[in-house]
Structure formats: structure tokens, C-alpha cells
Amino acid sequence: MKRVSTLFFLLCIFGASAQNFNKEIITENGLQFLVGQINLEGLRSQPYSNWFQNRYENYHPDETMVALFKEKLADYNIKLFLGTWCGDSKRESPKFIKILETADFPMEQLEIVALDYRKGHYKTSPTGEEKGLNILKVPTIIFFKDGQEVNRIVESPLETLEDDMAQIVFEKDYVPNYAY
Template sequence: MKNVFTALLMLCIVATSAQEINTEIITEDGRQMLVGQINLEGFQTEPYRNWFQNGQNNYGVDQTIVELFKEQLQSYHIKLFLGTWCGDSKRESPRFIKILEAADFPMAQLEIVALDYRKGHYKKSPTGEEKGLNIIKVPTIIFFKDGKEVNRIVERPLESLEEDMAQILLKKSYTPNYAY
């Protein structure tokens, strides 16, 4: 009986701590946006599919540069903060995902968080994944190694996503836009 109770308790804890993925809200003016944790499937629904697929289809990954950091990338955890309402996020996020795919990055090590833009919720997620990370512009791509932030790309790359990633992953000097 004790084992059954313990199993039920664990199941309840898991169920209540599970977060919804791909939560969509509709603003007062009828605009749709994703908020909170999202996965790649979230980009396959309308109205996100159009800009995401176009962004991926129209971007040519510089595979030569990707090969320089492909091996190092595997040991990183990445958090991508974006706004499905934001032009910079709509441009850079599909490109970034395409680069990760070209590098055979284990997508389980990628956390994608969509932030809100409504008054009172600006650049926040429903469950606060951005807290303490100084997210001032989106997209913000944060590279973590061994649980510590190594560096980030903020809003847009300085050179190209591949070149900026190479600088970060190969431990070269790199200062992102809007450095704090």
C-alpha cells in the first residue's frame, strides 16, 4: 500500500509540474502569439509556419563554418528567447534552428521560450524562464556549458550566426550587441 501511495504522489507531482508547450494567446486586437516554452512543432502551425518555413528555406547555412564548431556545440545547452511577434525573431530563429540541424545538435539540449509583448507582460513568459537572465532584446540565444552561461547572441549577429557561434564555441573574444 505504501508503494502505491508513493507512486500516486509522484504521478501527481509530475502532472502538476508539467508545463504546457506551445501555448497560444490571442491579443485584444486579434493577433496570435506563442508564449512560454515551445518546441519545433509550434513553428509548424499557422500563423507561425509561413515565416518559419520561409526563413529556413531562404537561408543557406555556411557548412564550412559549422564544421569548425560542430563538435564543440554538442556539449552545450542553449536557451533561445524569442517573440513570435518580433521581426528580428522571425528572421533569426529559423536560421538558427537550421544551423543547429546542420550541426546535428541534439535538440533535447535546446530550450525555446516565447516571450509576450502585451503591456504588463512585456518580454516575460508565463512561467518566468527569463527571470535573472537579463533578456532586453529578442531573440536572445544563450549558450550554457556545465550549467553556466558562456556567452550570448542578442537580437542579431555581429557578422553572421555561424561566425558569431564559432567565436563563442571556439572561445574567441566575442561581445554581443547590447552587452551588459
């Protein structure tokens, strides 16, 4: 009995501290979207897989370009802010994930945060990951090195995602859309 109580207690502690991923909101008019921290399983689940999976599978990264920045990219932590309700996020996020996987990027260094769509909560997350990061448009992809923001891609790349990522990783003069 003592072992069962101890096991139950430990499960409660681990359950309470576990990250809550893929929180879904369904509005009164039936609109579904994810909010807060999400993972690839969330994007590959219904109804999000309807747009994510097809765009992911049909995108073919520029492997020559990816090979140029692959090694340096691993030095970065990346935060991807998106809206599962947003056309730009639906277009760019699957391509970005495919590029990261092509580059063998350590996915534990990627944090994906889905922002809200509702009035009064617009472009926020339930746990506030966007606070202080000046998220104006989605998707916003922020590249961090040694805990400091290096640069970001906002809404869409200036050239291609691969070109823009290379500019950022090699710390070239890169000014994103909607620079603040």
C-alpha cells in the first residue's frame, strides 16, 4: 500500500509539472485553433494536418543552401510564433519545419507557440510566451544565440526561407519585414 501511495504521489507531481501542449480553442461559431505551446503532433493532428501535412510533404528545401548553414544553425534556439488560423502561418510554417528537419536541427531547440485569434486575446498565448518580444505579425520566427535575439523572420521571407535563414545565421545585414 505504501508503494502504491508513493507511486500515486510521484505521478501527481510529474503530471502537474508536465508541459501542457496543443491546447485547442473552439469558438461559438466552430472555428478551431491551437494556443500556447504546441508541438509537431499538434500540427499533424486534425484539423490542422489538412493544411500542414500537404504543404510539408510538397515542399522541397534548397538542399545546397541548407548545407551552407546547417552546422551554424545548430548554435541557435528558435521560437516560432504562429496562428493555426492564419494564412501566412499555414504557408510558411510547414516549409520552415521541413527546412529544420533537412538541416538535422535539434528540434528540442525549437519552441512553437500558437497565438490566439479571439478579440481581447488577439496574438497572445495563455502563458504569455510572446510578452516582450514585439510579435506584430505571424508567423514570427526568432533566432536566439547565447540567450540573445539575433534576428527574426516576420510574416514571410524577404527572398526564400533558406536565403533569409542563411543571412541570419551568418549574421549578415538582414532587416525583416515590419522591422521595429
